[in-house]
Amino acid sequence: MIFAEKLKKERxxxxxxxxxxxxxxxxxxxxxxxxxxxxxTPALKSLLS
Structure with missing residues (x-):
C-alpha cells in the first residue's frame, strides 16, 4: 500500500x-x-515538528 492510500484509509x-x-x-x-x-508527499521534517 502506498502512502497516499494508507493515509486516506487511516484518516x-x-x-x-x-x-x-x-x-x-x-x-x-x-x-x-x-x-x-x-x-x-509530506516533508518528514514538517510532520515531526
Missing amino acids: KEKGWSQEELAEKLFVSRQSVSKWENGRT
Whole structure:
C-alpha cells in the first residue's frame, strides 16, 4: 500500500475529515488532499515538528 492510500484509509478509520487531520498536523486541508491524491508527499521534517 502506498502512502497516499494508507493515509486516506487511516484518516477515514478514525472518522476524521481532511480538515480535522490538517489541523492536527498544522498544515492546510489542501496539503492533506494532495497527499491523499498522490500529487505530493509530506516533508518528514514538517510532520515531526
